[in-house]
Amino acid sequence: xxxxxxxxxxxxxxxxxxxxxxxxxxxxxxxxxxxxxxxxxxxxxxxxxxxxxxxxxxxxxxxxxxxxxxxxxxxxxxxxxxxxxxxxxxxxxxxxxxxxxxxxxxxxxxx
Amino acid sequence: xxxxxxxxxxxxxxxxxxxxxxxxxxxxxxxxxxxxxxxxxxxxxxxxxxxxxxxxxxxxxxxxxxxxxxxxxxxxxxxxxxxxxxxxxxxxxxxxxxxxxxxxxxxxxxxxxxxxxx
Numbered sequence: 761x762x763x764x765x766x767x768x769x770x771x772x773x774x775x776x777x778x779x780x781x782x783x784x785x786x787x788x789x790x791x792x793x794x795x796x797x798x799x800x801x802x803x804x805x806x807x808x809x810x811x812x813x814x815x816x817x818x819x820x821x822x823x824x825x826x827x828x829x830x831x832x833x834x835x836x837x838x839x840x841x842x843x844x845x846x847x848x849x850x851x852x853x854x855x856x857x858x859x860x861x862x863x864x865x866x867x868x869x870x871x
Numbered sequence: 872x873x874x875x876x877x878x879x880x881x882x883x884x885x886x887x888x889x890x891x892x893x894x895x896x897x898x899x900x901x902x903x904x905x906x907x908x909x910x911x912x913x914x915x916x917x918x919x920x921x922x923x924x925x926x927x928x929x930x931x932x933x934x935x936x937x938x939x940x941x942x943x944x945x946x947x948x949x950x951x952x953x954x955x956x957x958x959x960x961x962x963x964x965x966x967x968x969x970x971x972x973x974x975x976x977x978x979x980x981x982x983x984x985x986x987x988x989x
Binding site for chain 2: 762794796798805806807808811812817849851853857858859860861862863864865
């Protein structure tokens with residue numbers, strides 16, 4: 761049982777936009793501006809796509825954006841491309857003693 | 872460029888211990904925390920803990936307290952994670968990943984598969 765709740769799967773067609781939600785609590789997602797999102801292709805290490813709720817690391821496409829409202833964070837991917845097909849994990853700081861918690865992951869299918 | 876290169880796959884028997892290494896290059900090793908995160912087959916990511924390579928100070932997830940030990944050898948820019956009393960549910964890919972201060976992990980190692988089987 762993961763600490764953060766994500767939908768198991770989402771899908772979209774090339775060119776469309778999709779949004780993946782990540783629901784936590786007032787002890788993690790809702791208490792810190794420290795939600796991050798990772799993309800993971802099969803057999804590969806996770807890649808940081810969003811940090812501090814909505815910031816993009818250098819080199820990450822601006823088709824990826826993050827937002828948050830209360831205890832729920834969201835990752836939006838616009839202009840879907842075939843290479844976006846991957847698993848996506850959210851992560852949040854949860855304070856001293858728990859530190860970092862992850863979501864269970866969402867499989868994105870680009871149909 | 873930043874690189875984290877981990878040791879190879881391991882097969883262990885239940886009750887044994889495993890030690891995974893993570894060699895860093897391309898940045899100042901002592902300037903970034905090193906985290907350990909694992910992923911069981913077909914499952915999500917699970918944070919295990921982190922080490923401050925500068926001081927050697929560690930923070931462990933409660934679940935792994937008493938069973939995990941994270942160390943480092945700054946002279947060779949390498950971090951280690953040792954997990955003891957292995958059970959079948961410890962079968963997973965173990966990743967090292969660095970972070971700066973309160974930031975989440977950014978660069979990750981390639982992962983090390985640990986299989987626990989009798």
